[in-house]
Amino acid sequence: MRPVSPFRPLPPSFYRRPAEAVARGLLGRYLVRDLEGERLVLRLVETEAYLGGPDRASHAWDGRRTPRNESLYLAGGYAYVYFIYGMHFCLNAVTGEAGIGSAVLLRAGEPVEGEEQMVANRAWKRSPRPGDLAGGPGKLCQALRIDRAFDGTLLDRGPLRITAGDPVPEEAVAAGPRIGVDYAGEAAAWPLRFAVRGNRHVSKPWPVAP
DNA sequence: CGGAAGATCCACT
């Protein structure tokens, strides 16, 4: 059997499943960004699932629907990009069928290609700490220069896409509560954050290694 | 129409 190219895009059918399954399945995949004739590649190492209506931490909680989150209600396979804290963007992959509002937040990746350009994109007052190019959802978008222009675009084509990459086996996936959702009541504790076990590029230290 | 909060990051103590 011929091996699948790591740069072959994942089809929309990959995303039309429950967010939790997609969040696990996205670990190890490549997030590919064509920018100014260069190809930037991050290997995804941390994701979070947001379940939509029943999930108080979700932008689609209780069916909330506004111009900002409209693309969250598209079918699985589209990007949902939002602006937060007056200065950061966050990238999600929409999951499930249209109208659900479930998605996976891409929280962290490790550089595979185009590291130099990512460092330049990340420059704040000083240079980013070495090895911390995309350890967080805001940083990830900075490194790849992702903004609202990608909101509602398909992730299997175009200058921003997710490809087959280098999937990780189930036993190498750690799960725990999501970050920054303390306001979400009971949902804050749901173990919907996933990461490659032991990976250095994960945004926040893993609570407990079971 | 005003206020408050936010799926974050950085700098400093």
Added chain:
DNA sequence: GTGGATCTTCCGA
């Protein structure tokens, strides 16, 4: 560990 930056979005009045 704490606080500030920074501004869009949203909800309640």
